[in-house]
Amino acid sequence: xxxxxxxxxxxxxxxxxxxxxxxxxxxxxxxxxxxxxxxxxxxxxxxxxxxxxxxxxxxxxxxxxxxxxxxxxxxxxxxxxxxxxxxxxxxxxxxxxxxxxxxxxxxxxxxxxxxxxxxxxxxxxxxxxxxxxxxxxxxxxxxxxxxxxxxxxxxxxxxxxxxxxxxxxxxxxxxxxxxxxxxxxxxxxxxxxxxxxxxxxxxxxxxxxxxxxxxxxxxxxxxxxxxxxxxxxxxxxxxxxxxxxxxxxxxxxxxxxxxxxxxxxxxxxxxxxxxxxxxxxxxxxxxxxxxxxxxxxxxxxxxxxxxxxxxxxxxxxxxxxxxxxxxxxxxxxxxxxxxxxxxxxxxxxxxxxxxxxxxxxxxxxxxxxxxxxxxxxxxxxxxxxxxxxxxxxxxxxxxxxxxxxxxxxxxxxxxxxxxxxxxxxxxxxxxxxxx
Numbered sequence: 001x002x003x004x005x006x007x008x009x010x011x012x013x014x015x016x017x018x019x020x021x022x023x024x025x026x027x028x029x030x031x032x033x034x035x036x037x038x039x040x041x042x043x044x045x046x047x048x049x050x051x052x053x054x055x056x057x058x059x060x061x062x063x064x065x066x067x068x069x070x071x072x073x074x075x076x077x078x079x080x081x082x083x084x085x086x087x088x089x090x091x092x093x094x095x096x097x098x099x100x101x102x103x104x105x106x107x108x109x110x111x112x113x114x115x116x117x118x119x120x121x122x123x124x125x126x127x128x129x130x131x132x133x134x135x136x137x138x139x140x141x142x143x144x145x146x147x148x149x150x151x152x153x154x155x156x157x158x159x160x161x162x163x164x165x166x167x168x169x170x171x172x173x174x175x176x177x178x179x180x181x182x183x184x185x186x187x188x189x190x191x192x193x194x195x196x197x198x199x200x201x202x203x204x205x206x207x208x209x210x211x212x213x214x215x216x217x218x219x220x221x222x223x224x225x226x227x228x229x230x231x232x233x234x235x236x237x238x239x240x241x242x243x244x245x246x247x248x249x250x251x252x253x254x255x256x257x258x259x260x261x262x263x264x265x266x267x268x269x270x271x272x273x274x275x276x277x278x279x280x281x282x283x284x285x286x287x288x289x290x291x292x293x294x295x296x297x298x299x300x301x302x303x304x305x306x307x308x309x310x311x312x313x314x315x316x317x318x319x320x321x322x323x324x325x326x327x328x329x330x331x332x333x334x335x336x337x338x339x340x341x342x343x344x345x346x347x348x349x350x351x352x353x354x355x356x357x358x359x360x361x362x363x364x365x366x367x368x369x370x371x372x373x374x375x376x377x378x379x380x381x382x383x384x385x386x387x388x389x390x391x392x393x394x395x396x397x398x399x400x401x402x403x404x405x406x407x408x409x410x411x412x413x414x415x416x417x418x419x420x421x422x423x424x425x426x427x428x429x430x431x432x433x434x435x
Contacts, residue, residue, distance in 0.1 A: 042365060042366065042372065043367065043422045044420065044421050044422070045365050045374055045424075046392075046421060046422070046424070047363055047376065047378060047379065048379070048380075048384075048424065048425060048426060050333065050361070050378045050380065051167060051333045051334045051378070052167065052334050052337060052355075052356065053356070054079050054080045054081050054356065055082060056117065056120060056168075057079075057085060057118070057119070057120050057336075057356065058085045058086075058110075058114055058115070058120070058121050058176075059072050059075055059085060059086050059087065059122045060072075060089060060110060060123050060124065061086065061087065061088050062089055062090065062093060062124065063088050063089070064092060064093055065093035067093075067125070068093070068124040068125045071124040071181050071183075071186065071189050072086065074189075074190060075124070075193055078194070084115055085115060088113075089106050089110060093125070095127065095128050096129060096286075096287060097129075097130045097131070098130070098131045098132075098136065100131060100144055103132075103139055103144060104144060107139070107143060107144070110140070118176065119169055120177045120178065120336055120337075121141070121176050121178040122178070122180075122181055122336075122355050123137070123180040123181065124180075125180065126180065126184060126287055126352075129180070129284060129286045129309050129350050130285075130309040130350075131144060132149075133146075133149035133150075133310060133348075134149060134309075134347055135346070135349050135351075136180070137177075137178040137346075137349075137350050137351045138347045138348075138349075140176070140178040141175045141177050141178050141346075145347075148345075148346070149347060149348070150312070150347070150348065153313035153315075155315065156318070156347045157347060158317075158344050159340070159344060159345070159346050160173045160175070161173055161177065161340055161341060162324075162341060162342075162343065163321075163324050163328075163341055163344075164341060165380060167333075167337075177336055177337070178351065179335070179336045179339070179353055180351065180352045181193065181352075181355075182295060182298070182352040182353075184287065188299060192303065192353065192354055195272045195273070195303045196272070196273065196355075196356060197354075198272040198273075199303060199358070199359045200356075200357070200362070201358065201361050202271075202272065204253055204271045206254075206271040207237045207249070208236055208237065208239070208253050208255075208322075208326060209238075209241060209249065209252060209256070209257075210222070210225040210228065210238060210239065210241065210254075210322065211241050211243060211255065211256065212225055212240060213243070213245075213257055213258055215244075215259050217314050218258035218259055218278075218280050219258040219279075220258065220279065221258060221316055222258065224322075228322060231323065232330075234408065235330050235407050235409075236253065236330055237253075238326075245263045246268065247263075247264040247268065249268045250268075250269045251271060252269065252274055252276070252301075252302075253271050253274050253275075254274065254275050254322070254325075254326060255268075255274070255275075255276035255277075255297075255302070256276070256320070257277075257279070258278060259278055259280065259292075260291040261292040262296075265297065265300040268300065268301075270300060270302050270303075271359075273335070273358075273359035274301065274302045274303055274304075275302060275303065275305070275329070275335070275338075275353075276304075276305055277305045277320060278292065278297075278307075279319045281308055281311050281312065282309070284306070284307030284308045284309040284349055284350040286307070286352070289307075293307070294306060294350070294352055295352070298352065303353050303354050303357045304352065304354065304357065305353060306343070306349055306351055306352070307349060308348050309348060309349065309350050311348075312348045312349065315345065317343075318345045318346075318347075318348055318349060319343065320339060321344070325338050325339060325341070327407055328342070329360065330360050330377055330408060331360065331378065331379075331380055331381075331408075332378025332379075333360075334356050334361070335353055335354060335356070335357040335358070339353070360377035361377075361378050362378060363375065363376035363378060364376070370415065370416050370418070371413055371414070371415050372414040372417040372422060373411065373412070373414075374411070374412040374414070374424075375409065375410070375411050375412075376410055377409050377410070379405050379424070381406050381407055382427075383405075383426075384404070384424050384425060384426055385400065385401050385424075385425055385427050386398070386399045386403055386414060386422060387422070387423045387424075388419030388421065389420070389423070390420045390421070392421050396421075399414065399417070399422070400414065402427075403424070
């Protein structure tokens with residue numbers, strides 16, 4: 001792997017530190033209900049839509065592959081995916097690379113069968129992991145687009161979805177991010193799916209390990225580890241460790257490193273919803289890599305990972321940015337959204353894991369002495385207006401303006417609440433939202 005100029009990476013970090021989306025003018029906000037009943041008499045809390053759900057995800061199954069069929073059926077059951085979102089195709093299983101002609105046919109079938117509201121795809125196989133020069137997740141997201149390929153050590157097309165605030169990537173950008181429910185056996189994928197479901201709204205107290213290795217060419221992300229620890233350490237526990245591996249850790253929530261192979265990963269315990277990846281040339285060659293396959297992370301207990309399917313060189317922009325990923329994930333977005341938003345140039349890498357895993361989603365609320373207390377991670381940084389009504393359809397009146405929040409866990413206290421429904425909406429202008 002060849003060392004490249006880090007200028008592009010620095011620009012990405014600067015964008016992250018400003019905590020603004022890469023293309024803010026293309027973002028979108030929407031409202032939906034998200035709350036957990038703790039008190040039967042308390043008002044119902046309605047938060048802005050902050051993440052994708054089962055209704056937004058289509059599952060693509062290869063009917064010629066019994067393992068794909070079994071994975072798809074199990075995932076539909078566990079996640080409650082609507083039957084209309086189950087898309088069936090047929091191609092000969094077993095090859096690691098699909099040619100462009102076969103993919104074009106299959107993608108046309110998928111597009112024709114995909115309901116209009118679908119925003120993302122879940123694939124149900126580990127191979128093929130590549131379509132000619134593209135990862136298969138990029139090919140399904142964008143269609144086959146040569147601009148996302150690279151011959152030699154050059155940049156590729158950037159994703160408009162990178163570090164965006166969008167909760168509807170197809171509506172906003174015309175792309176459907178894809179993630180593969182990948183594994184070499186049904187038992188492994190079943191455990192992966194179960195971990196993802198188990199992780200939802202658990203607000204884990206795990207640790208993110210930023211592992212700074214001796215591998216000069218693959219350790220390029222480590223230049224920002226110390227600063228990321230300072231910026232995000234108040235949101236989630238982060239440890240910057242100078243070593244080639246960690247071992248016997250019992251609380252791994254994030255594990256970012258750079259090595260051809262990562263030793264001792266099976267000695268660690270990953271919390272449900274954990275994310276782990278290693279920057280190297282061919283980690284995304286899931287079943288036949290000469291380096292460590294990204295599948296090893298999932299087998300060790302992680303819920304999501306990422307790896308290159310063709311030589312990307314060591315451009316950090318072609319790999320997940322740990323800070324962007326952590327910021328989105330701990331703000332209540334799903335695994336597929338957070339991972340995709342963290343990679344500026346995703347063309348040569350495959351995303352694997354349980355797409356809807358959402359450890360920081362939802363909210364909890366209590367109501368005592370007319371004080372409504374809302375605890376949540378699932379409000380994006382910004383300012384909001386609080387509305388109240390006695391019927392879910394309104395009419396709503398303004399209870400509070402200029403409710404401004406940052407990253408991480410929020411605790412909101414509203415006093416003298418006398419309405420049956422409390423809705424929090426983004427401020428649209430200085431006069432508050434239109435009603």
